[in-house]
Amino acid sequence: MSFRFYFDGIEIDRAPHLRHEPDWAGGSPRDSLARIVPIWRDQSLVHGGDAPRAAFLEADEARAICELGSTIVFLGLDNGHAYYAVDLSDHEDPTQLALPDGAVFEDLRRLASNLDQVDAGKLAYGRALAHWHRNHRFCGACGAPTTSNKGGHERVCGNEACGRHHFPRTDPAVIMLVTHPTEDKCLLGRNKRFQGLRFSTLAGFVEPGETLEQAVSREVKEESGIYTADVTYQASQPWPFPASIMLGFRARAITTEINCEDQELIEAKWCTRDEVRAMSTDSGILPPSNYSISRWLIDTWLNEG
Ligand SMILES: [Zn+2]
Secondary structure: OOOOOOOOOOOOEOOHHHHHOOOOOOOOOOOOOEEEEEEEOOEEEEEOOOOOEEOOEEOOOOHHHHHHOOEEEEEEEEOOEEEEEEEOOOOOOHHHOOOOOOEEEEEHHHHHHHOOHHHHHHHHHHHHHHHHHHOOOEOOOOOOEEEEEHHHOEEEEOOOOOOOEEOOOOEEEEEEEEEOOOOOEEEEEEEOOOOOOEOEOEEEEOOOOOOHHHHHHHHHHHHHOOOEEEEEEEEEEEEOOOOEEEEEEEEEEOOOOOOOOOOOEEEEEEEEHHHHHOOEOOOOEEOOOOOOHHHHHHHHHHOOO
8 A cells, every 4th residue: 555644554444343342352462363552651662773663562472561551452453463552651661561672662753754654554543542541541521530441442431420431532733735826836834843944834733613724724824924715625644643633735825925923933935846846955944754744735736837
């Protein structure tokens, strides 16, 4: 399967009907066909070195880990195996865990470009659910402890008078390439959080009560002072750091005067295709990294000219 962005290459049958099984998908993390995806405080287990690869453990080598995990989540089925994420975050020192030789916990964002993308998708999925469990141990309505249910795809409040069910959250963020109304240029910005002289498409979170299209227009106006129209959806990228999905759009500007009024951006500017193509390590002005949805939106526009 080809992929366009980090983490969009996941191939797994989430098998939601099996989440209702009391013994989890008719198997268990201790089954010989199980594959364990260990998580420690938002880090994923990989075999390190020059060519890192995801560490999916077999039941035998993961027996001690499964006993220690605070949460086990049934992720789904792939190629005859049932995948389970196991959260080991309660342990202070992950080097004391019984891990295979050479396996270490690493930040998935740092490794993304070096991992097999199908595997990276599974790691991202497991990381997202482990993070959600760790941050929803108590009911947001009444404050009582919650417990994991349905194979780890919901948590239920233990207070009988409340009994609320809580579900994993995904927060939508919009990211957009804005084109100039009359000239062959696009709008790129330099965010104060970026390291170095890196330009990217504009982006921001969707607020309650607005459409995705309104979020695009609002964010572009806030960050650059530009008014837009003709907002059209292009593609999406899972971004579970900790719980987002990036929704990619194209928008057409109807004004041209830039004003970075909310100071989220250090600067924004209209760039020609040649200026964007010249962005490189050599020039000292960087484009977004490969396989980001920002880069894909820009490259798609470049290829049209
Ligand atoms: Zn409650």
